[in-house]
Amino acid sequence: MRKTVRQAGRATLQLADALALAIGNYLFINMLLLTVAGAVAVVGIGIAPVTVTLIRRFAGAKRRQVAAWTGTQVPEAYQPIEGGLRESLDAVRHDPTAFSDLRWMVAYYVYGLLAVLVIPLWIAGILIDGVWCGLLGREAVVLPLISRVADLDAEWSRRLLQPPPKALLAARVAELTQTRAGAIAAHEAELRRIERDLHDGTQARLVALTMRIGLAERALDRDPATARTMLDQAQEQAEQALAELRHIVRGIHPPILTDRGLPGAVRALAADSGLEVTVDSDRALDTARAPAALEAAAYFVVAEALTNAAKHSGARRAEVSLTRMPRGLRVAVRDDGVGGAQEKPPDTASAPGGSGLAGMRRRIAALDGTLSLTSPVGGPTVIEVELPCVW
Numbered sequence: 001m002r003k004t005v006r007q008a009g010r011a012t013l014q015l016a017d018a019l020a021l022a023i024g025n026y027l028f029i030n031m032l033l034l035t036v037a038g039a040v041a042v043v044g045i046g047i048a049p050v051t052v053t054l055i056r057r058f059a060g061a062k063r064r065q066v067a068a069w070t071g072t073q074v075p076e077a078y079q080p081i082e083g084g085l086r087e088s089l090d091a092v093r094h095d096p097t098a099f100s101d102l103r104w105m106v107a108y109y110v111y112g113l114l115a116v117l118v119i120p121l122w123i124a125g126i127l128i129d130g131v132w133c134g135l136l137g138r139e140a141v142v143l144p145l146i147s148r149v150a151d152l153d154a155e156w157s158r159r160l161l162q163p164p165p166k167a168l169l170a171a172r173v174a175e176l177t178q179t180r181a182g183a184i185a186a187h188e189a190e191l192r193r194i195e196r197d198l199h200d201g202t203q204a205r206l207v208a209l210t211m212r213i214g215l216a217e218r219a220l221d222r223d224p225a226t227a228r229t230m231l232d233q234a235q236e237q238a239e240q241a242l243a244e245l246r247h248i249v250r251g252i253h254p255p256i257l258t259d260r261g262l263p264g265a266v267r268a269l270a271a272d273s274g275l276e277v278t279v280d281s282d283r284a285l286d287t288a289r290a291p292a293a294l295e296a297a298a299y300f301v302v303a304e305a306l307t308n309a310a311k312h313s314g315a316r317r318a319e320v321s322l323t324r325m326p327r328g329l330r331v332a333v334r335d336d337g338v339g340g341a342q343e344k345p346p347d348t349a350s351a352p353g354g355s356g357l358a359g360m361r362r363r364i365a366a367l368d369g370t371l372s373l374t375s376p377v378g379g380p381t382v383i384e385v386e387l388p389c390v391w
Helices: 003-040 046-070 085-094 097-136 146-162 164-219 224-254 255-272 294-314 355-367
Strands: 277-279 317-325 328-335 370-372 381-388
Touching: 003 046, 003 097, 003 146, 046 085, 046 097, 046 146, 085 097, 085 146, 097 146, 164 224, 224 294, 255 277, 255 294, 255 317, 294 355, 294 381, 355 381
Parallel strands: 277 317
Antiparallel strands: 317 328, 328 381, 370 381
């Protein structure tokens, strides 16, 4: 019985919020009718974009209510309303979600009154259920209806507020356009890094190596000892140039990923990080390989996260988790540092795809993945990445 009462109380609060929104909806619809009348008279058409923005806010408030009750988010797929009056009116006219939100608002004008049923249901619950449970020892039969009313309100709102397929497609295209731009920027940044490393490091060493070999060749007949010393130095320069080339190649795609796979490569990172790192890897990843681009992205996320933890957070320990999901790969890195990590704009000149959290996010977004950061002051810092993959 106590559980039923608690659930009914929670549903009552939910319906009270719904009723408050419904009252606001009634008032707003009156203003909306005035806007339509003004638009017909070519007087109030200028406030149409503002009106649509307010409708979106009402719909957004209802989406949050539904999510709070059901635990499931209702997606949004709005197109931005920007520019001057003409551009704003065109955006409103071509936005497929405008009709959906307006349809919900009109429907909510009717079923928003469901919330007023709470009062008679509570009265019936106190009077009828009290006698029913007290005398007959039966379960309550009226109070659960309050939760059912809240369920109906949430379900109807969810169905009405669901964006149309055209709007979802447009939002998806916009998202892919943005991630494509990020991928192109990351590719350009990587090319600039390779060019800079080759020009400033390896190329200079190779030029010096060529000159030293030429000097050694000219000194070979008259001063064999000096020529031998120059050749020894040339050999050292050649080894340094090869080491730099390996470092550059490692930045493009770490060879250890090819040799050991993602779990082995991450364990090698953990061993060299300077922190006490534990790696929890799904056994399925030892036999199932993800695409090379996905493995590289996951590897660089772990490398960047461990580097940031060692340099900036004051962490002593970190945990890395690699999990194979039915349709993707999940990577989580947690450290016991001071927290407070914040995302900054990527420095595209410093690393492929940018450095830091923003660089990681752009690298992941280019693969249609998601990255989330949790870092309260005092710690811990947790970075979670999900990458879609067909195994």
